[in-house]
Structure formats: structure tokens, C-alpha cells
Amino acid sequence: MNREQMIAKVKAEMPERRWLHTEGVMETAVVLANRFGVDPARAELAAILHDVAKYWPTDRMADMIRDKGLPAELLAYDKELWHAPVGAWVAEHEYGVADPEVLGAIRYHTSGRRGMTKLEKVVCLADYMEPGREFPGVDRIRELSLRSLDEALLAGFDSTMSFLIEKGKRIFPLTLEARNSLLENNR
Numbered sequence: 001m002n003r004e005q006m007i008a009k010v011k012a013e014m015p016e017r018r019w020l021h022t023e024g025v026m027e028t029a030v031v032l033a034n035r036f037g038v039d040p041a042r043a044e045l046a047a048i049l050h051d052v053a054k055y056w057p058t059d060r061m062a063d064m065i066r067d068k069g070l071p072a073e074l075l076a077y078d079k080e081l082w083h084a085p086v087g088a089w090v091a092e093h094e095y096g097v098a099d100p101e102v103l104g105a106i107r108y109h110t111s112g113r114r115g116m117t118k119l120e121k122v123v124c125l126a127d128y129m130e131p132g133r134e135f136p137g138v139d140r141i142r143e144l145s146l147r148s149l150d151e152a153l154l155a156g157f158d159s160t161m162s163f164l165i166e167k168g169k170r171i172f173p174l175t176l177e178a179r180n181s182l183l184e185n186n187r
């Protein structure tokens with residue numbers, strides 16, 4: 001499947017506004033990749049596919065998590081997390097993506113994880129700060145991203161965790177581990 005065919009297929013999986021978000025993530029991921037020494041083609045590929053499963057019905061995602069042996073503990077946490085590992089499975093099996101780094105960037109784009117690769121960081125950060133994003137603190141994340149991939153991503157995880165605490169929601173531990181790991185690296 002070439003780039004244009006892939007884009008057409010992903011676009012058909014989501015409403016127009018989510019495709020605009022995806023385009024924003026693609027552009028931002030390429031800029032960040034060039035800035036921080038990551039292959040921009042891989043960053044763009046992960047960005048194209050990162051939300052491919054975002055609009056799947058909840059039951060379909062849950063079935064896939066169970067049937068394909070994806071981490072079952074996800075089922076106890078916010079459904080917003082599920083599309084990322086499901087998307088990585090879809091990217092591999094329905095779009096023929098074989099690059100494990102690209103698949104990792106899709107799999108961890110929402111939660112993060114301990115010891116993220118630079119490509120994973122770039123895609124996760126691009127998802128936080130693409131031009132269409134508006135939430136308190138996003139401009140600070142954009143500013144930090146001009147000089148530090150880790151500090152900008154840390155600010156992103158801080159904002160997600162504060163949001164979840166404010167809403168009284170459970171925090172999926174990978175995000176906490178991702179945040180701790182960034183703090184350990186920056187010491």
C-alpha cells in the first residue's frame with residue numbers, strides 16, 4: 001500500500017475533524033522529528049495511523065484486546081486508551097506496517113511508557129501540541145518543544161494526569177511510569 005492509498009483508507013475510518021487532527025499530528029511530527037534527529041518518514045507514517053481505531057465501537061476494541069492478546073489490564077481503564085494498542089495491531093495486520101518502532105509509536109501514543117524511544121516521544125508530543133489542540137497549558141508545551149523533547153512531553157503528561165485527577169478518574173500506570181522515567185533522565 002502506498003502513502004496515498006493509506007491516507008485514503010485511514011481518512012475513511014474517521015470524521016473530517018479527526019482527519020484534520022491527524023494532518024496536524026503528521027505535520028507536527030515531521031517538524032519535531034527533524035528538530036530532534038528522528039527519521040521524519042517514520043514519524044509521519046506513525047502519525048498517519050495513530051488514530052486509525054479511534055472511532056471503532058467500544059465492543060469491537062474490547063473484543064480485539066481480548067482476542068489478539070493485547071494487554072487486558074487496559075479494559076479496567078478509560079476507553080480513550082484502547083484505540084492506541086488496537087491501532088498498532090491494525091497498522092501491522094491491515095496496513096502491512098512491519099517496522100517495530102513505528103508500531104511502538106502508535107501503541108504508546110496515548111499512554112506513553114517507561115523508556116520511550118525518540119520516535120515514540122515525537123509522535124506522542126505531536127499528538128499533544130498539533131495546531132488544532134486547545135487546552136490549558138498547550139502553549140507552554142509548544143514553547144518547551146522548541147528546545148526540549150523531554151521537557152515538553154513531561155508537561156504533556158503532567159497536564160493529562162492533572163486532568164484525570166481533577167475528573168476523579170483512574171490513571172493508567174504506564175503514563176505515571178513514562179513521567180517518572182522522563183524525570184529520572186533529566187536529573
Ligand SMILES: Nc1ncnc2c1ncn2[C@@H]1O[C@H](COP(=O)(O)OP(=O)(O)O)[C@@H](O)[C@H]1O
Binds near residue numbers: 111171
Ligand atoms: N494514563 C491514563 N489513564 C487514564 N486515561 C488516560 C491516560 N492517558 C490518557 N488518558 C485518556 O485519554 C485521553 C487522551 O485522548 P486523546 O488525546 O484525545 O486521544 P488521542 O491520543 O488519540 O489523540 C485523555 O483525555 C484521557 O481521558
